[in-house]
Amino acid sequence: MGDKGFNTSFEGPLFRELLSRPVRLDRPKGSRHPRFPSIVYPVDYGYVDLKSVDGEGLDVFVGTLPEHRVTGVILCLDLMKQELEPKVLISCTSEEIGIVRNFLEQELHMLVWSSSDAA
Template sequence: MQSFENNAFFWQKLDTLFLSSKLVIDRPKNTCHYKYSNLIYPVDYGYLCDTMGSDQSPIDVFRGSKKSTLVQALIVSADILKKDCEVKLLIGCTDEEEEEILVFLNQTEFQKAVMIRRGNEVPEWGQND
């Protein structure tokens, strides 16, 4: 089985992206999805200005109820209707909010998502002798 390298340097770069960009919340908690009225956002949802994700749109962010300036996790979603994969950042989410976000993103047969939680390991190649 191949392991995932979840290292501190990667998360530092994500923190820098978040801290150097303005977060715009365009879908507050408990509002409906713009296309699908049965999808209700469990936490604030928005994007980072002046950034670009793989879909050529700004990087998406789920903002929870805790005060935090660190990226705690990533969501990677695959959507067969849009024929794409997207990455979304999680900031300040409680364990319950993380679970609600996963339920929200996995409730249709067309899209599925996984979460990658923050790691703090420094890889061998990054350690000084």
């Protein structure tokens, strides 16, 4: 599914390195945002120990596909923080990718661009 002109196979050294690192889930599906308790995470959310633009770990959403692979990348513009930050989708179905995208746009009020190859 991806955007024309972009390679959305999510293979190669960058993605192999990302997948070789443990995912630390700090907000399992159904958990509430620590500062905004009305916001509930619809998919497991956490990070890997690769520094992102905010100086923290690289954010990831982890879905329910049985194979451990990168299924998409979402770039989020957080207008409050004035940051453009990637969110990596690991093992997410097409439905989960849509859910995550909607969550980021509707609940967290971010502007998003995404590319995916989920089944």
